[in-house]
Amino acid sequence: MKKNSLFLFTIIIAVASLFSSCKKDNVEVSISLTTQPASAKVYAGDSVTIAGTASTTGKFRLIQMVSNPLDGSTPVLLSEGAVTSCANTGGTVNFSRVITKLTKSTIIKVGVVDQNGQTTSVDFAVTILEKNTTAAVTAISFYSATSGGNIADIGETVTARGVVWGTTSKPTIALTTKTSDGSGVGSFVSSLTGLLFGQDYYVRSYSITSNGVLYGNEVTFTTLTPNTPTPVVPNGTFESPVISGFVMNPQPNVWSFAGGGGQQKNGSAFGAATAPEGVQTGLLQGDSQMYQTFTFTTQHLGISLMAAQRSTQKQTIDILIDDVVIGSIQPTSAVWAKYTTPTFAVTAGEHKLTIKGTNTYGGDNSAFVDDVKTILRN
Structure with a gap:
């Protein structure tokens, strides 16, 4: 019986000694922030860095940061708080922590706890700004x-x-x-x-x-997309009337021709490359033109057409709406290529489309046009 009592007493003394090893009388502890001013204005979720120095004449137990929301909700121990064990010796430690995920304006109490469990703290105010x-x-x-x-x-x-x-x-x-x-x-x-x-x-x-x-x-x-049908250029591929070779001002036709304008067919004496649409194309020789009037709806449009020079000639072409030039082109070669005008606006009703050979360089110059279309534009 005496042996058992002695053994139990020995255990009690050992445990008491273990706990008392982390205690010390008259421990002085202090903390100060190097992040100044001790406040920040941020948006919800932005990061805040809090740094400072803690000093003690004893041992540190831990440094912690507790958020105390200004709306009175429950304080939260921030996970970013630094923890040190009571094995640390006395002296000074520097700390720096990045605080994130704050959603409420708060006072963050930055505290140092000594080996006796006593806490000394300083405040860091965080104002969460409202966003635009x-x-x-x-x-x-x-x-x-x-x-x-x-x-x-x-x-x-x-x-x-x-x-x-x-x-x-x-x-x-x-x-x-x-x-x-x-x-x-x-x-x-x-x-x-x-x-x-x-x-x-x-x-x-x-x-x-x-x-x-x-x-x-x-x-x-x-933005919305117009569902108004895009106006179709009548006989925009010059397939009517059916001709042989080439014909100046071929009739009957929705197009009117003047000054050497007409239509030509694949294999004509003009030597045009094969028509990109069908077998016939428009023809503009010298100062000539083709024009017609048809119905438009109110919208923004452009004119698209295929064009090619005759051999190495240098014909130039204007495109007009109601006798106003909306675009000018010069086909680059005898190979068919697509050209488009800048955007123009029209009201609902009848409008005149003119394709005109301007022959800027003078002499005998011809060009061919085909597949004339209106295209929807902004």
Whole structure:
């Protein structure tokens, strides 16, 4: 019995000695931050670095960081807190931790715990800023839309605001495709114009302060595509009337010809390359022209055509709508190639299309045209 009591006492003494080895009377501990000022303003999810120095005359147990949200919700021990064992000797340790995933404004208590379990702490204030927002896009049409946003109050003077858009993600105000919608914080409405139909766009609100540019969230939209039929150029492949060789001003025909204009067939004396569509093409010799009037719908269009020179000649060609030049071309060789005009706008109704040989260089110059079409444009 005495032996058992002696053994138990020995164990108690050993355990007590183990715990007391981490205790020390009159331990002094201090902590200070080198990250100054002891505060930060960030957006939710952004990182915050907190660094400092802790000193003790005893031993450290740990350094910890506890978030105390200002909304009164439960404090959270941050996983980024550094932990040191009580095996550390007295002296000074430097610490630096990156805090992430904060979603609420908070006071972070940065504390050092000594070997006796006593804590000394300092505060680091983190303000979570509200972000600019971009309004959903509405009133989407072929060439325009409406958006806007809300500029958050982050304590800085907003000198300009608006939205910026582009065809790739994260457009910036370096683009010309942006609005200018006044200054200050709060909500605003923006009109997006000059868009292309059937195009995907990316939009962000922006605000400018003395500290730079802040962008809102990105939204996307697609402009409408017109379902109005594109007008068809009658006899755009010159297959009517059926001819042999070549004929100047062949009739009956929806085209009218003047000054040496007409049609030619594969194998004619003009020596044109095989027609890209069918077996006949238009012919423009010298100062000549072909024209016709047909019905258009209200839209933006271009004229597309195939063209080729006669041998090594140098014919030049103008394309006109209602006697106004909308494009000029010079076929590069006797090989057929496709040419298109710049965009032009028409109203609904009858309009005149003219294809004119201008013979800029003088002399005997001829060119051939085929597969004349209207193409839908923005």
